[in-house]
């Protein structure tokens with residue numbers, strides 16, 4: 624089998640194609656023929672040595688993947704050969720709150736990821752894919768989809784009629800838009816691009832704001848919500864957007880800190896948090912139970928993830944460049 628690994632130095636052009644034996648599943652394990660792997664911003668950071676944890680040579684990157692079960696080890700009861708399955712990003716976080724002991728168990732660093740033809744994983748770290756999704760669509764769910772669901776549903780208890788502010792039109796953001804709509808909530812989407820905002824409206828955004836032409840977008844958010852502000856925010860901008868997010872929040876609203884695309888350091892005014900009665904929490908994707916809930920909801924509603932583009936997996940360099948060019952809306956997928 625072939626797999627792609629980090630080379631002796633960082634950078635997309637230092638990834639190496641390796642040939643190795645197809646692994647054998649042990650007790651409780653499942654051998655998967657990987658059919659698709661989806662890109663996340665984190666993957667680019669890992670490959671370039673810019674993630675908050677630096678991983679060494681030999682790591683197989685990419686956190687998200689889906690494929691077909693080809694063989695099950697002794698003791699596997701949940702899956703059979705031929706099942707379409709999705710790998711959970713947090714292999715050891717099965718359900719409930721995040722615990723310190725789980726920190727070293729995520730795919731694509733420190734555990735080997737999904738950029739190979741085969742992967743053996745424990746049955747507890749897998750979920751059956753929704754039947755109407757193809758492998759490319761199924762592969763998009765573990766990081767971006769789970770993060771949006773964990774923020775809005777598991778932690779946020781989103782209700783019909785809630786107002787949700789979504790920053791950007793990338794992978795997490797488009798899932799958040801679809802999940803908000805699925806729950807009867809109203810989504811307001813920020814983007815740097817009018818074309819992307821038009822696509823967001825096409826996918827059901829109630830209001831859209833261009834954060835480049837309206838840099839003080841919090842005022843506009845307050846205006847389009849009739850003075851109420853928003854009940855949930857998916858914060859991906861970091862220090863550049865956090866203060867505006869606090870200004871756009873309804874009293875008692877929730878801010879989910881998910882990304883820090885604008886940098887890692889900035890100023891916080893605690894008084895703003897106090898005055899808004901804000902609930903601010905970090906979201907680190909979610910457990911396998913969240914992936915299962917997301918899959919169930921997708922199957923029930925017939926939702927399909929928004930895929931921007933698909934590449935052959937050997938065109939990984941081109942696909943990663945497309946991710947960093949920020950031209951995309953939704954997910955970028957490699958077909959293996």
Ligand SMILES: NC(=O)c1ccc[n+]([C@@H]2O[C@H](COP(=O)([O-])OP(=O)(O)OC[C@H]3O[C@@H](n4cnc5c(N)ncnc54)[C@H](OP(=O)(O)O)[C@@H]3O)[C@@H](O)[C@H]2O)c1
Nearest residue numbers: 770790791792793794795814815860881882883906907908
């Ligand atoms: N905590 C977690 O568990 C978790 C999970 C997944 C991702 N993340 C993080 O979340 C962030 C987004 O991930 P992703 O996979 O969705 O990335 P992505 O697909 O690359 O999308 C990033 C989007 O962010 C938007 N953006 C950038 N700067 C912005 C700003 N100042 N204001 C508003 N929007 C801005 C851009 O939107 P436009 O192009 O529309 O302007 C861009 O499309 C990354 O930082 C990633 O590391 C965290």
